[in-house]
Amino acid sequence: MRTKTLIERLVHNDAVKEDPPEIYGWRVFALAASACFGGMLFGMDMGIIGGVLELDAFEADYNLTERTKANLSSNIVSVLQAGCFFGSLGIYILSDKLGRKPSLLISAAVATLGCIIQAAASGKYGALYTGRIIAGIGVGAASSTTPLYISENVPRAIRGGLTGIYQLFIVTGIMLAFWINYGSSLHISGRASYIVPLVIQALPALLLFGCMLLNKESPRFLAKQDRWEEATQTLCRVRNLPADHPYIQVELADIAAQLQYERELVGGASQKDLWKEMWLIKGNRNRALISIGLMVCQQMTGTNAINYYAPMIFKNLGITGDTTSLFATGIYGVVKVTACLAFLLFVADSLGRRRSLLWTSIAQGLAMFYMGLYVRIAPPDTDKPVPPAGYFALVCVFLFAGFFQFGWGPVPWIYCSEVASARLRSLNVALASATQWLFNFVVAQATPRMLKNVGNKGYGFVCSGDRRIGSEANP
Structure with missing residues (x-):
């Protein structure tokens, strides 16, 4: 009862007032959190690699010089996104055939293998690239399946908030990675200073695997396979209600009605038929294009460029020294987690998706514009103290x-998992996830070269311009 009272204070919609308090027990939150270790896996890899690239031992083992560092860094970072792109698309077929739970187990196992290969590469680029591609396949597969699994398991009143936990786990992984890098630079020397972080990044994958062994399959997927008895048992377990409770009966009836409607509409369609259905039916096509557009705009904010290359970007703002830049990066991670948590607790299911995207587009654009303007007008001098204008840029x-974290971080993931019909939901999420990874790859490839050739002034102006486009174009 206390949990529901708290949720009613945080979530301002009618659905939560009508729901029985039992459905907001610990199981539904534990289920969402355990599945979101797939997001932490993504975030930890993102944060680890940027700091590792700045460590002296890594630069020495992999022969990163000033002349070659920009190209090699972009390749090391972006090869994971290539694996993520194919993993996010490939898992779609497995997810619909085998289920959400087996897909997440496979994702975790593949990602763990990739992390181990990276840590064991020891200066060999071939092994490092292979490990990152394999890890990317696992990370990409998890990124497609996790929001889907959560949205099909949680009550409708808090679906947005709990699906958004995926973004919270991403930024938590990033924050932990930043502080792991900082601690490694202070307390570990030699080759172990980068091997330890590369090994630790496998921890979320192991946690995901262990937790999913304990979780049940999505009741909606079970119902789609006509396994109604299992679907009922799973729903009762997650909702903490008996099978004859009116809430369970209504939810099962809603699932059955929706599945029956979709079957009558398109019949037993093949994968080819589903792709046709998505692109030839106007409503489905519009939903797919909106999902794709949101993911493109999300990546073009430049947020993942900062996540991957934060130490490098802070140095370009005048924050000198590897340890100092890694510390600033750690604070950046704390800010991301705090803001994301505030969004999920207070506004995720009450502010509205569109409004969140609009105001954060403008705010992010102004912040990036100032950064670009500062570096353009008064480029930092490493031999002089950072001026007040430089600290404001920081x-x-x-x-x-x-x-x-109040808009473009969690909202696109929430929107993509909600907007499509149940029949096309997994395909829509997979397509959106693949788009995210494709443009993540573009950003990872371009950022080191941009920082080298045009500096932060170019980076800031480009990303502030994209926020203007995003604020005008978002649905």
Whole structure:
């Protein structure tokens, strides 16, 4: 009862008032959190690699010089996104055939293998690239399946907030990775200084695997397979209600009605038929294009460029020294987690998706514009103290991170998992996830070269321009 009272204070919609308090027990939150270790896996890899690239031992083992560092860094980072792209698309077929739970187990196992290969590469680029591609396949597969699994398991009143936990786990992984890098630079020397972080990044994959062994399959997937007895048992377990409770009966009836309607509409369609259905039916096509557009705009904010290359970006703002830049990066991670948590607790299911995207587009654009303007007018001098305008530019990086978590971080994932019909939901999420990874790859490839050739002034202006486009174009 206390949990429902708290949720009613945080979530301002009619559905939560009508629901029985039992459905907001610990199981539904534990289920969402355990599945979201797939997001932490993504975030930890994102944060680990940027700091590892700046460690002296890694640069020495992999022969990263000033002349070659930009190209090699972009390749090391972006090869994971290539694996993620194919993993997010490939898992779609497995997810619909085998189920959400087996797909997440496979994702975790593949990602763990990739992390181990990376840590054992020891200066060999071939092994490092292979490990990152394999890890990417696992990370990409988890990124497609996790939001889907959560949205099909949780009560409708808190679906947005609990699906958004995926973004919270991403930024938590990023934050932990930043502090792991900082601690490694202070307390570990030699080759172990980068091997330890590369090994630790496998921890979320192991946690995901262990937790999913304990979780049940999605009741909606079980119903789709006509396994109604299992679907009922799973729903009763997650909702903490008996099978004859009116809430369970209504939810099962809703699932049955929706599945029956979709079967009558398109019949037993093949994968080819589903793709045709998505692109030839106007409503489905519009939903797919909106999902794709949201993911493109999310990546073009530049947020993952900061996540991957934060130490490098802070150095370009005048924050000198590897340890100092890694510390600033750690604070950046704390800001991201705090802002994302505030969004999920207070506004995820009450502010509205569109409004969140609109105001954060403007706020992020202004923060990036100031960063670009500062570096353009008064480029930092490493031989002089950072001026007040430079510290404000640093604050703008933190503000940018906070604004991102109130809109463009969690909302696209929530929207993509909600907008499509149940029949096309997994395909829509997979397509959106693949788009996210494709443009993540573009950003990872372009950022080191941009920082080298045009500096932060170019980076800031490009990303502030994209926020203007995003604020005008979002649905």
